[in-house]
Amino acid sequence: MTRAAVFGSGSWGTAFAAILADAGCEVVLHARRREVAEAINADHVNAGYLPELVLPDTVSATDDPAEAARGAELVILAIPSQTLRTNLDSWGHHLPAGVPVVSLMKGIELGTGQRMSEVIHEAAGIPTDQVVVVSGPNLSREIAAKQPAASVVACSDISTAEQVAQACAAPYFRPYTQTDVVGAELGGAVKNVIALAVGMAEGLGYGDNTKSTIITRGLAETARLGAALGADPATLMGLAGVGDLIATCMSPLSRNHSFGVNLGKGMSVEEVVAITSQTAEGVKSCRSILDLAARNGVDMPICTGVTAVVEHAMDVRQLGDQLMNRPHKHERH
Numbered sequence: 001m002t003r004a005a006v007f008g009s010g011s012w013g014t015a016f017a018a019i020l021a022d023a024g025c026e027v028v029l030h031a032r033r034r035e036v037a038e039a040i041n042a043d044h045v046n047a048g049y050l051p052e053l054v055l056p057d058t059v060s061a062t063d064d065p066a067e068a069a070r071g072a073e074l075v076i077l078a079i080p081s082q083t084l085r086t087n088l089d090s091w092g093h094h095l096p097a098g099v100p101v102v103s104l105m106k107g108i109e110l111g112t113g114q115r116m117s118e119v120i121h122e123a124a125g126i127p128t129d130q131v132v133v134v135s136g137p138n139l140s141r142e143i144a145a146k147q148p149a150a151s152v153v154a155c156s157d158i159s160t161a162e163q164v165a166q167a168c169a170a171p172y173f174r175p176y177t178q179t180d181v182v183g184a185e186l187g188g189a190v191k192n193v194i195a196l197a198v199g200m201a202e203g204l205g206y207g208d209n210t211k212s213t214i215i216t217r218g219l220a221e222t223a224r225l226g227a228a229l230g231a232d233p234a235t236l237m238g239l240a241g242v243g244d245l246i247a248t249c250m251s252p253l254s255r256n257h258s259f260g261v262n263l264g265k266g267m268s269v270e271e272v273v274a275i276t277s278q279t280a281e282g283v284k285s286c287r288s289i290l291d292l293a294a295r296n297g298v299d300m301p302i303c304t305g306v307t308a309v310v311e312h313a314m315d316v317r318q319l320g321d322q323l324m325n326r327p328h329k330h331e332r333h
């Protein structure tokens, strides 16, 4: 039985712990707060995040990172992107050597513009051929309800990707292996920003033509960034690209989508932050994605508009005009 350590006991870490357990692993969840770990051990439920999910007996929890990491043959990281480096600086030295380290995170680090796999490599010294990315249309509440879904397991070393895919293949969770780590990570990070834009459109009262236009042109700007950074275009047409884009942009379960809806309805960023208890990665990563795009000479008008709204440089009601009044151009450019 593979022993897996999952760091981050929020929505996705908890749902992924259940996937691993249902796939036959023994799982230890690391929770920052002792009372959360104790409640999971006592009740088999993480009430603050996924109260409807009863965790199998093979999932236990601890607030001690050394204990979580001890003997792990597989490490999973599911914490907010902008806190990954600080977390790894604090307990990354406990991670066992020579085992796959999986990123579930969908963001780009502010300041460095690094993808999460790059942060893991740099901050924890994990060799790149042991860093794995799992990304796809995986809204945690649907996964927790064991509704069927698939995902991409990407690693530069295909045998490591296959090992991780084997460990997380559950009856309701179907992994597909990949070697395009860059494409998988960019798809996951940029779709959050596009989902904010779609949510804003919905909040402003626009319908499905508008939303489909944003999704499709959002995919176009993701593809441009991917091309500049060496992603395989086919990855962005797959589960980690268009698959996740559709799920996140269309679902009321998406935190990014919901955040955007509230902005579109006229709430301020601060007001939405105050009522959002979980991570909406696009709010922080819009700036880092835009900086990354600028450094690579890539035009990302939707991300530019979302960032302007998030940073108070533009009223949400101006976003549509700004996008619609850009110079006309060929669809492929």
Ligand SMILES: NC(=O)C1=CN([C@@H]2O[C@H](COP(=O)(O)OP(=O)(O)OC[C@H]3O[C@@H](n4cnc5c(N)ncnc54)[C@H](O)[C@@H]3O)[C@@H](O)[C@H]2O)C=CC1
Pocket: 008, 009, 010, 011, 012, 013, 032, 049, 078, 079, 080, 081, 083, 087, 104, 105, 106, 107, 138, 139, 140, 141, 277, 278, 279, 281
């Ligand atoms: N929830 C979902 O449906 C999915 C989420 N993801 C990605 O997984 C990552 C984690 O997301 P969620 O689990 O949904 O987030 P969440 O907000 O539900 O949970 C975050 C977890 O990280 C912990 N944490 C550790 N250090 C922290 C710090 N310094 N500040 C705040 N929290 C800290 C929190 O205690 C909490 O357990 C994100 O990058 C997200 O984009 C990816 C796929 C699906």
Ligand SMILES: O=C(CO)COP(=O)(O)O
Pocket: 106, 136, 137, 138, 139, 140, 192, 195, 244, 247, 248, 253, 254, 255, 256, 257, 279, 280, 281
């Ligand atoms: O990544 C996700 C679904 O694949 C979750 O999206 P949100 O973070 O917007 O809830």
